[in-house]
Amino acid sequence: MTTLPTSTKKKLGLVIDLDICVGCQACATSCKEWNTGGYSAPLSDIQPYGADPDGAWLNRIHTYEAGTGPEGRTVHFPRSCLHCEEPACVTVCPTGASYKREEDGIVLVNPDTCIGCKLCSWACPYGAREYDPAHGVMKKCTLCVDRIYNENLEEEDRIPACVRACPTGARHFGDLGDPNSDVSKLVAAREGYDLLPEFGYKPVNKYLPPRPRRDAYSQDKSTVAAAPIEPSDNEAGTMAAKLFTWADRMLSR
Amino acid sequence: MHPSYSVIIFTTASGAGYGLLVWLALFRMFGVIPAERWLGFLGLGTALGLITLGLLASTAHLGHPERAWRAFSQWRSSWLSREGIAAMATYVPAGLLGLGWVIFETGGFFLGLVALLAIIGSGITVWCTGMIYASLPTIRQWYQPLVPPVYLAMAMATGGLLYNALAHMFGHGSALSAGAALLAVIAALVIKGLYWRVIDSAPKKYTAEAATGLGHLGKVRPLDPPHTQPNFIMREMGFKVARKHAVKLRGLAIIFAFLIPLFALVLALFAGAPAVSGVAGIVALLSGAVGVIVERWLFFAEAEHVAMLYYGAEAA
Numbered sequence: 001m002t003t004l005p006t007s008t009k010k011k012l013g014l015v016i017d018l019d020i021c022v023g024c025q026a027c028a029t030s031c032k033e034w035n036t037g038g039y040s041a042p043l044s045d046i047q048p049y050g051a052d053p054d055g056a057w058l059n060r061i062h063t064y065e066a067g068t069g070p071e072g073r074t075v076h077f078p079r080s081c082l083h084c085e086e087p088a089c090v091t092v093c094p095t096g097a098s099y100k101r102e103e104d105g106i107v108l109v110n111p112d113t114c115i116g117c118k119l120c121s122w123a124c125p126y127g128a129r130e131y132d133p134a135h136g137v138m139k140k141c142t143l144c145v146d147r148i149y150n151e152n153l154e155e156e157d158r159i160p161a162c163v164r165a166c167p168t169g170a171r172h173f174g175d176l177g178d179p180n181s182d183v184s185k186l187v188a189a190r191e192g193y194d195l196l197p198e199f200g201y202k203p204v205n206k207y208l209p210p211r212p213r214r215d216a217y218s219q220d221k222s223t224v225a226a227a228p229i230e231p232s233d234n235e236a237g238t239m240a241a242k243l244f245t246w247a248d249r250m251l252s253r
Numbered sequence: 254m255h256p257s258y259s260v261i262i263f264t265t266a267s268g269a270g271y272g273l274l275v276w277l278a279l280f281r282m283f284g285v286i287p288a289e290r291w292l293g294f295l296g297l298g299t300a301l302g303l304i305t306l307g308l309l310a311s312t313a314h315l316g317h318p319e320r321a322w323r324a325f326s327q328w329r330s331s332w333l334s335r336e337g338i339a340a341m342a343t344y345v346p347a348g349l350l351g352l353g354w355v356i357f358e359t360g361g362f363f364l365g366l367v368a369l370l371a372i373i374g375s376g377i378t379v380w381c382t383g384m385i386y387a388s389l390p391t392i393r394q395w396y397q398p399l400v401p402p403v404y405l406a407m408a409m410a411t412g413g414l415l416y417n418a419l420a421h422m423f424g425h426g427s428a429l430s431a432g433a434a435l436l437a438v439i440a441a442l443v444i445k446g447l448y449w450r451v452i453d454s455a456p457k458k459y460t461a462e463a464a465t466g467l468g469h470l471g472k473v474r475p476l477d478p479p480h481t482q483p484n485f486i487m488r489e490m491g492f493k494v495a496r497k498h499a500v501k502l503r504g505l506a507i508i509f510a511f512l513i514p515l516f517a518l519v520l521a522l523f524a525g526a527p528a529v530s531g532v533a534g535i536v537a538l539l540s541g542a543v544g545v546i547v548e549r550w551l552f553f554a555e556a557e558h559v560a561m562l563y564y565g566a567e568a569a
């Protein structure tokens with residue numbers, strides 16, 4: 001049924017910390033790995049080793065540059081379905097294949113009834129739905145519905161694969177409808193925000209903004225130029241400088 | 254948005270079919286054209302043939318066409334579902350009209366009633382087609398109240414051109430058939446022109462800064478893409494037609510869909526000789542067919558999707 005539930009018992013979702021995400025793609029890889037063998041048909045790839053590989057992924061990690069000068073920075077930005085409270089991706093679906101669960105708010109596609117008309121992907125402002133041409137149905141993040149309630153898994157594994165895989169702890173999972181949950185407290189403490197709130201889809205997933213800088217750049221803007229650190233002749237000799245340059249290069253890839 | 258041929262054929266063919274159905278039903282209802290078997294057969298046959306062709310084409314872009322019947326279930330919320338139901342429902346009065354007209358060659362109250370129902374059904378169906386697009390807030394060029402009127406006007410214009418050409422074939426071509434088509438073409442030109450003006454000045458409300466929520470840090474620019482090759486989102490939503498090409502194509506659409514049919518119909522109105530009017534009607538029809546395809550291609554190609562903000566679009 002594509003009419004939305006008036007309210008959901010829980011609002012399960014993710015909180016993504018843009019301050020500490022390093023853009024390592026571990027969550028995306030883990031997501032692909034789990035979901036290609038889990039719920040629904042495999043997440044297919046077309047010519048994965050060819051010149052023009054293509055495939056459906058449920059999680060995409062962008063890297064942006066935000067701002068310029070000393071305040072400018074690199075922000076790694078994971079993007080997946082936000083399990084919106086009032087998403088048009090569900091209401092536009094002609095078959096009822098797209099639905100929002102009343103019990104926990106997860107937005108899912110039923111792969112047995114989806115006709116692959118792609119209208120739902122047009123209705124999502126976040127680009128979160130990807131069509132799987134090999135199976136002719138729409139794919140999207142399931143919030144690992146086949147993990148989080150799965151009693152065959154160890155307790156610690158009953159969280160979405162992306163959250164489990166993140167090596168930096170940039171991803172959190174929980175009930176955002178409960179103000180006392182850890183995720184809700186985190187959102188409150190860090191001023192977590194919605195993407196494109198003007199749209200009115202009311203995303204459940206929240207993003208935590210990068211923290212203000214606390215390094216030499218922002219401490220004393222007058223003495224430090226905006227140019228990236230390059231090893232100068234006299235400085236290049238020290239081990240520490242070399243290491244710093246290397247780390248800087250790796251991290252800003 | 255990527256202009257897929259199946260959707261272009263679907264909307265133009267079924268639009269013209271419904272337009273023709275409306276004109277036939279209207280003129281039959283008021284007894285302007287006689288209940289002649291072959292006129293009814295060919296006229297309604299063309300209308301229903303185009304509608305059916307369009308609907309079949311629309312299933313060609315589905316991943317699972319064999320499940321298409323499921324699309325009738327969500328009329329409570331989905332315009333696509335409503336359109337499917339309206340399309341199916343319209344076959345009933347259209348078929349009954351055909352039955353009375355072709356088999357029994359009669360008119361009368363009952364057939365007037367089914368003609369009226371066919372007109373209403375056609376109007377609702379085309380309106381729903383427009384609403385599928387007009388209900389998507391993600392696409393500035395579509396999320397416009399003028400979109401359903403554009404679809405309706407284009408359907409009536411192309412249907413009018415078809416009707417006029419057909420009427421001439423059966424010797425019923427008249428000032429009325431050419432005049433009706435002429436009026437419909439002018440109305441479509443006005444509405445489509447307005448639509449173009451509206452979308453050209455519609456403000457881009459969303460920015461890359463809003464999409465990422467990073468605006469407080471300054472300008473947001475993509476540094477590293479999430480994947481090396483275009484994905485579904487980029488291919489489906491990222492299609493872009495160069496501004497100068499769009500201007501050229503709009504010019505072509507205006508010439509073929511509106512101006513040539515307009516001049517041909519005026520010629521038909523004042524020609525006097527039925528042969529000249531007939532040929533002019535066919536020229537108008539062929540030109541209109543080319544024009545509406547360009548118009549529809551542009552409707553998709555000019556549409557910009559908000560999701561592209563994540564892929565380097567600055568505003569949408």
Ligand code: SF4
Nearest residue numbers: 081082084087089124
């Ligand atoms: S992020 Fe997109 S796909 Fe997910 S619920 Fe919201 S609108 Fe639907």
Ligand code: SF4
Nearest residue numbers: 093114115117118120
């Ligand atoms: S692609 Fe599938 S889930 Fe999406 S709107 Fe069409 S039928 Fe519904």
